[in-house]
Amino acid sequence: xxxxxxxxxxxxxxxxxxxxxxxxxxxxxxxxxxxxxxxxxxxxxxxxxxxxxxxxxxxxxxxxxxxxxxxxxxxxxxxxxxxxxxxxxxxxxxxxxxxxxxxxxxxxxxxxxxxxxxxxxxxxxxxxxxxxxxxxxxxxxxxxxxxxxxxxxxxxxxxxxxxxxxxxxxxxxxxxxxxxxxxxxxxxxxxxxxxxxxxxxxxxxxxxxxxxxxxxxxxxxxxxxxxxxxxxxxxxxxxxxxxxxxxxxxxxxxxxxxxxxxxxxxxxxxxxxxxxxx
Numbered sequence: 551x552x553x554x555x556x557x558x559x560x561x562x563x564x565x566x567x568x569x570x571x572x573x574x575x576x577x578x579x580x581x582x583x584x585x586x587x588x589x590x591x592x593x594x595x596x597x598x599x600x601x602x603x604x605x606x607x608x609x610x611x612x613x614x615x616x617x618x619x620x621x622x623x624x625x626x627x628x629x630x631x632x633x634x635x636x637x638x639x640x641x642x643x644x645x646x647x648x649x650x651x652x653x654x655x656x657x658x659x660x661x662x663x664x665x666x667x668x669x670x671x672x673x674x675x676x677x678x679x680x681x682x683x684x685x686x687x688x689x690x691x692x693x694x695x696x697x698x699x700x701x702x703x704x705x706x707x708x709x710x711x712x713x714x715x716x717x718x719x720x721x722x723x724x725x726x727x728x729x730x731x732x733x734x735x736x737x738x739x740x741x742x743x744x745x746x747x748x749x750x751x752x753x754x755x756x757x758x759x760x761x762x763x764x765x766x767x768x769x770x771x772x773x774x775x776x777x778x779x780x781x782x783x784x785x786x787x788x789x790x791x792x793x794x795x796x797x798x799x800x801x802x803x804x805x806x807x808x809x810x811x812x813x814x815x816x817x818x819x820x821x822x823x824x825x826x827x828x
Contacts (some may be wrong), residue, residue: 551607553611554604555604555634555635555691557602559598559600561593561715562778566593566596569601569603569609570593570594571610572584572613573585573593582651582652582818583627584627589617591720591724599615599617600617601614601615602639602735605664613627614626614635620643621647622647623647624644624648624649624658625648626648631657635650638780640825643792644826645827646692646822646824646826647822649823650734650821650823651818651820652820653820653821657823659823660821661822661824662822663799663819663820663821663822664819665820666796666797666816666819667795667797667809667814667816668687668817669793669795669812669814670792671785671786671791671792671793672784673784675780675784678735678781678805679772679773684735686732687729687744687746689722696744697715697720697739699741699764701713702767703764703765726750730789731746731747731749731779731789732747733745733781733785734749737769737802742774743765743769743775743777744762744764745782746761746782747761756791756824757791757793759795760779760794760798763775773810775805777811779812780812795817
C-alpha cells in the first residue's frame with residue numbers, strides 16, 4: 551500500500567473534514583490538544599497554508615502544517631516527529647523549527663522549551679490596588695489600547711509581542727470569546743495590566759486557561775502581575791472552573807517564580823527543535 555506525504559496550499563472540503571476528524575481522534579486518544587490553537591484555526595477556517603497530508607491508501611493517518619518561508623515553523627498532529635517529513639520540508643525551506651509536544655527532554659537541537667503549568671481552584675484573591683480600576687474588555691472600544699499595552703509588555707516575545715488588530719479581532723469572533731473573562735486594570739485612564747482568560751467549554755474536563763497576561767512596562771515591578779493573575783483565576787472560578795492552566799517559557803525566571811508562588815505545578819513540556827539544510 552502506498553504511503554507518502556503530499557502537500558497542498560489549500561485543503562479542499564473533503565481534505566479539511568479528514569484533517570478535522572484526525573485532530574479530533576488524536577485529541578481523544580491523547581486527552582489534550584493535538585495542534586497549537588493558531589494552526590488548528592487555520593484548518594477550522596479553511597485558510598491557506600503549507601498543509602502536509604500522509605495517507606495509507608485513502609485513509610488520512612497524519613497531518614502537519616508549516617508556516618513561514620525561509621525560516622519555517624512546523625507542527626504535526628499530536629506533536630510528534632517524522633524524519634521523512636523533515637527531509638521533504640527542508641527541500642523547500644532553509645530553516646525549520648519543529649514543535650514537539652509531551653517531550654521527554656532527550657531530543658537534540660532544542661532552541662526553546664515551553665511548559666504547561668496547572669493549578670486547582672480556588673486560590674486566595676489579591677485585591678485591586680487603591681487608585682486602580684478593574685473592568686472588562688469592551689469590543690469595539692479597547693482593541694487599539696490593549697494591543698499597545700500587550701505588545702509593549704511582550705516586545706521581546708516571539709509570538710505575543712507581534713499581535714496585529716486582525717489577530718485580536720479574529721479571536722474576538724471565536725465562539726469561545728467571553729469579554730467577562732478579559733480583565734483590564736486601569737491607572738489614570740491607562741491600561742496598566744490585563745489578564746485574558748479562556749474556558750475550554752468543549753473539553754471533557756472543562757478547564758480554564760490564563761490565555762494572555764501582561765503588565766505595561768511603565769507599571770512593572772509593582773506587583774500588578776500577582777494582582778492580575780489572582781483576579782483572572784477568580785474570574786475562571788466564578789464561571790464554574792475547578793482547574794486552570796497556562797503556558798510559560800522554561801527560561802522566563804520572573805514568570806516562573808510568580809506562577810510557582812501561586813501553586814502552579816508542571817503538567818508537561820513542549821520543545822522547539824531547529825533544523826537547517828547545512
